[in-house]
Amino acid sequence: MAQDIITIFHGPQHPGITGNMSVELDLLGETIKRAETHVGYLHRGFEKMIERRTVLQAFTIVCRICVPEPDPNEENFARGVEELMGLEVPEKAKWLRTMVLEMARLQAQMLWFAGQGGSLGHYISPQWAVADRDLILDLFEELTGGRVYHMYITPGGVRRDLPEGFLGRLGHFLDYLESRLPEYDNMLLRNPVFLERARGVGIIDPATAREYGVVGPNLRACGFMNDIRKDEPYEMYGEVDFIVPTETSGDVYGRAMVRRAEIEQSISILRQIIRRMPAEKEIMAVLPKNHRKWEVPKGDTLVKTESARGEYSYYMVGDGTDKLRRVQVKGPSAVHAITLLEEMLVDSQLSDVAMIMNSLGTNPPEIER
Amino acid sequence: MTETIDNLLERIGRNFQITGQEVKKAGLAALHCSQEQLHGVLIYLKEVEKFDTLTMIGCADWIEDDYFELSYMAYSFTTFFTVMVKIRVSRDGSSVPTVEGIWRQARTFEREIHEMFGVDFPGNTRLKEFFLENWQGMPPMKRDFDTVQFVKDHYKLREEGREGACNVSVERKKRIDAKKLELKKEGE
């Protein structure tokens, strides 16, 4: 029959896709008439494997759920187990956890900056941002032994104490990064072409933002001051003071500004942590005597933590054996990449798809695990 | 804060038959109700109590007592409370009417539970295959699905590497001795 639309896949093998997912687009010319997200390319069946593993074995898998930012998963899992088993984590471990979370958040924002520039064809910003992100990965490697998958936050505390001189190097890196930020602004965020491309594109209207379950920077770009670290403080976020930046425009530019302000906030939080890091040595909770068989009591809980792209929530059910009955993970992209993205792309242009997906921070492994 | 969550639970208890309720921790409460009550409670939470969003739909498989426990977790941005509305459905062929009308993102959560546990959600606008392509077997997240057996049937693990698995430290020692030997020979 007469074909006025064409169907293309902004598919798995595409330079403009964030991760291994695909968006099926019906196009008239380059205007999108219908969009449908296809996922499942990265499905490993995490929750099934965690059911077969004890708590300590499951801990190594959990951080592999989300690639750009593994630490919120580890912290979520650890806090869930601690709540179920009632372990009391020493304060030093909480400071270390907050520090690792903020460092992971910083490198995830740098990765977003690289992706945002790349999706606009601005090849300098990915180079600079990823190179600077690498310096954080060096710090991680020094602290935890792994560049991206750290496996540092174990249920009950933290695996290793700080190597000596680490905080000094961290402070030095923060000064270096802060000196680089104005250069980043001039290069991309205040670039006239970026302003013309980003303004008024991919708008989330505040009325339905909450109803769609939008979380994280995308929600804050619509004017809502909601951040799990502020609303339900966990670890040491209660003691650290920081502001939650918001914008009102709700478009790609607004989200970029929110994330840019959050980079500064993360730097100030890390500086406070460096100042207030307690000196004592004790970093692990008192663990059950028989460390082979941890008894996780029957009961369930919901634990939430704030990652760079939004709110991670873990629903964990213990059933009295040494294995968890059920761990269900909901990442921010499960909400952003499917219902929200599909409705936002209708009547927008093919050249904006990559930019919108990057600004929403869609990341497939969170959706299908 | 806890007393307001108790007031909340008590208010809900007045309007609906709640079989059981408990406060898990500050800001998280759970209540059990029947499947018919589910929609009423959720709409009540959203409209009256201003629970803006549905964080997730949890599903745990209690194979011993032969039921799935679905828990709808509504979250309010004003009071920062999360309420888990729990219902019990049978493990095979159960169907729960969709809550997509109340919160749009429920469509994705229900679609995942449908694929992983086999619970049907009539009214959901997109219940087609989500993660698994051309999946013929039973829903994989049910406890009676044995994943190791599935792996043995469908995939072949590499055999030749297994029997040659050697002890790393022994190998290392052998290598070092050979090196010393060689150095000594060159020395003469």
Next chain:
Amino acid sequence: MDNLNKKDKAQLKELKSPMAVVDWAVNWFRKQSIFMLAYGTGCGAIEIPPTVTARYDAERFGVRGAATPRQADVIVLSGYLAVKTLKRVIRTYEQMQEPKYVIALGSCPINGGMYWDSYNTIKQLDRYLPVDVTVAGCMPRPEAVLEGFMALKDKIQRGEAEGARDYRDNIEKYKNNQKEIFGDKMLPGYTCDWYFSDGGSF
């Protein structure tokens, strides 16, 4: 040619026939310029950006990104492969042009790795695709990935990076293995019909 290192000069000396020199030269050019397909299949894809950007800079060795399979030489399978991804990877591999190579990162393509008991990931990649270079590491570091490229370059120089010819010669074996996984939903035949001597499709 400043980048003609010692190994190349050594090989060049002991070449006898002129045809060998021509082959050597052709392999040299194939080695010096490798176009990597922009396809992040697994969790290792997070280490590809650092490899190609400022700090580790794969472009020094002539490794450049390519957008479509038609322009690419090497496909880097970074980590485990879900069944759905394997089908796309095989189609992309068959769309690439003849001297094409496969680099598999991490232990998952070797023997299932950490996800050995997962119902949705394949356990041995080289049952379905000819793998030229495997890089160890549960997500190898950028240096390891560069080392993988160096190994691939040496293999190309020696003329042994003939995974594509191996795929073409025993296509039946590969297709049977793929049939095990995909059952009746096999890939359409037109991407590899001409591999079969009798032109039959699968």
Next chain:
Amino acid sequence: MVSALAVFFLGTHKIIRELLSIVSLALLTGLLLMRIVSPVSDDFTWQYMPGFFTLSFSLSSFGLLFALIAAISGLLKSFASWGINSKGYHALFHLMMGGLMILLSAGDYISFFLGWEIMTWSSFMLFNNFSSADDPIEKSQDTGFLFITLSLISALLMLGVLFFLYNRTGSMNIADGVAWLHGVKGLPSWIPGLLLMSAFFLKSGLLPFHVWVPGTYREAPHTFTAFLSAALSKVGIYAFILFFLPFSLNEGSGQISYLIAWIGAITATVATFKAIEQNDMKGLLAYSSIGQMAYVFTAMAVGSSLAMGGALFQMVNHSLIKLLLFFIVAGIIERTGKTRFDQLGGLIYKMPFSFIGVLVGIIALAGMPPLSGFYGKWMIYTSLIEKGWLLVLTGIVLPSTAAFIYCYKLIYGIFLGHPTEVNPEEAKEISPRYRVPSGLLMASIVLLGLFPGLILKPVNVLLSDLGMETLALTSQGSLNAASGSVSGFMVMNVFGGVFAVILILLSLFGKKAPTRNLHRLDIAYAGELPTEQTPLHYGRGLGHEVKRVAIAGAIVKRSLTEKYMKIGNQLGGILEHVRGFYPGNGQVSLIMTMVGAAAVALLIGLKG
């Protein structure tokens, strides 16, 4: 003159069989060609009504050029429309040819107007009633109404102005009228000139009056559309030259010619962006015809001999291209039964001849160097630069660059991309009835590309008739102007030679790296699998994004046709009230307008 009369009688006799029509047209072209050889310019006065006025016919040199174009396109058309066996069609066609011949050889107002009316009416009857049986295009009542009302108004305007001229000069023949028109100075006395000009603009479809063109072209029988665009739209130009050319040379009328140049440029821009928007083949070609005619008017407005030569070259070239394209489009519609781009696609390997035909057509239409289209454009641009009208030049460059998009859309929509409703397996090549004329036309376009001099020599003869200095033509293959020259012969040879060398070089790699022909669906599709049902043909969406460009969006949104229809309806409404006085049906509104306009014409005539 004998040829004009012969055709006139032949036409009126309603010859039935097509064979006779082709013979008569062949005879006509033969006579005309013979006419060029023996340049006897006798005018023939034929006393119709004794004492009142005399009809004088004389075929001037550029009238001959137009007659030749019309005759050749008529001959090819009748060859192509062999299939239509309704006798009325051929009779009406000859009647129109006769009217055209009278018009071209008219010496005085009455015969000029007579020829004009016969031609308009017969073409109206032709396109409104006749169409082949399985023609997918349905006839809409509006286009017929629009065409006839507009041409009626223009005819009456012309009648009024001619009476006015007769009143002024006291004699019927055109020459004195033209002399008077140019003698007068000052704007107020320019009104008759402008009115006359608007009548001619309407015939060629310039901006304010172009609304009838797309509908008419789309609904006329396919081969007749070819004739319409190739010959009939040139009549407006002939009349413009006949009446207005001498004045554009002298300086006195600077502002008017500058105004006409801008009208041409704006029409071309509007027509081009509308053409990109079209989704069916004939609509696209209709708008492109308007655009190309606009170039000719702009060139004539410049007035230098190079511009005049460029205009005539462009006009001849445009007739050949449009004949070729419309014949092939007619063949495709007849063969596949489809007319729109989102119904066709992927026919390249099943209809190679028509692909090459359309390819040659669009290269010439877009004005790309190896073929003849470029030299018309080159002369127009050079004359504009020499005249110094750089802003008009920019106004012309914009549409001629945008023309590449609709040229590519034409060839992509039909031949490239993926098949949609037409299964390529059963698609056969277009019938020989269309292939022979297209082959001839292609050969002529390529020949013109090689030797532009072929046309320029007769154009030189014509220019000297009009009293302008001729173009310097060093050799058959090259054109020269004051500021530079271009050699078509050399361009074609260089491109051909380089093409051959590279083709050999590329096939050298054939042995070592053989090309593997792939299946239709084996395309780089971001890793996914397109199926047979996946819509992949970009025909409909090709020009869709151009609307987002500010200037194109503004043009495409506004449509003059609705405005005209609104005016028409309002007019009809008013007359409905008036109709209260008279019995009778809707035709009254038509008669009322005629009477009203005639009254106006008489008034002007008497006033003068």
Next chain:
Amino acid sequence: MLFTIFNSLLAVLLTYSMGMLYYGFYRIGNARIHRRVGPPLWQNVIDNIKLFAKREAPGHGIMFHLGPVIMTAGTITSMLFVPFLKDSAWLQGFSSYGNLILLIYLMVVGPLGNALAVGVSGVPFGVMGVTRGLTRLIGLEVPFFLSVALLMSGSGTISISEIMMAQDSFSNWNMMAHPAAFIVSLFSFVGMMGASPFDVVGAPVEVYSGPQAEFGGKYLGFLAAQRVMFSMVKLILWVDLFLGGATNVFILMAKSFALFFFYFIVGAAFPRFKTEQAVDFMLKLPLIIGIGAVLVRFWSL
């Protein structure tokens, strides 16, 4: 005739090697801006030869095979109609037979020939790339034609070599004589060379690398070689028109590298426009400068 053939062969070799050299600098310069080492200088040549060394090539029939051939033929033909040097018999190609308007139209013949092959390959991304290229061409061609028309009407001739001859001393280089025309032409120069704000045609992120999506092996080799030569043709054209042409090859290389450096800097600094934004930008600022220049010229006369 033999001399002109040898002359044109020389021109082809010169542009190929010059192009590869410049694009070698381009990649190293880009890398240095990205704070990394960058490939060796001759990496483009190696890439090109590797593409020709591929053992198979995808094909979609005869028209697909002819696409790159037409593209390369269009490039070399337009190269032969540009006089490289000012007053020496060498490297004149066939420029005596052609002129500037012919060259502007010749530069479009190649891409449209290639567009046929992209269409026949059936890749929707390819056709989108071609349409974007043609739409962008509207924006680039209009200001460029205006600035060149200013030049031509100023020097009263349309043949490139005469324009080049007219610029004998530095003061009456067209860059100095017609500054407005030079500025306007720089805008479209950046666009025609495909620098960053205007590189909408083959955007890998948006249109899956546009027209080259389906070309592989030897076809991609020809397209890559042609692209480099095409940039050199434009560079030399700009040097002839605005920078006073060159008496010998070294001055030609110096001047064209200066222009190339300008293109490289602009290209590295900007993200990418959408197609309609690029055309709107070109029809706003540069066109207004051009019209201003025309008004000044004709009203002051």
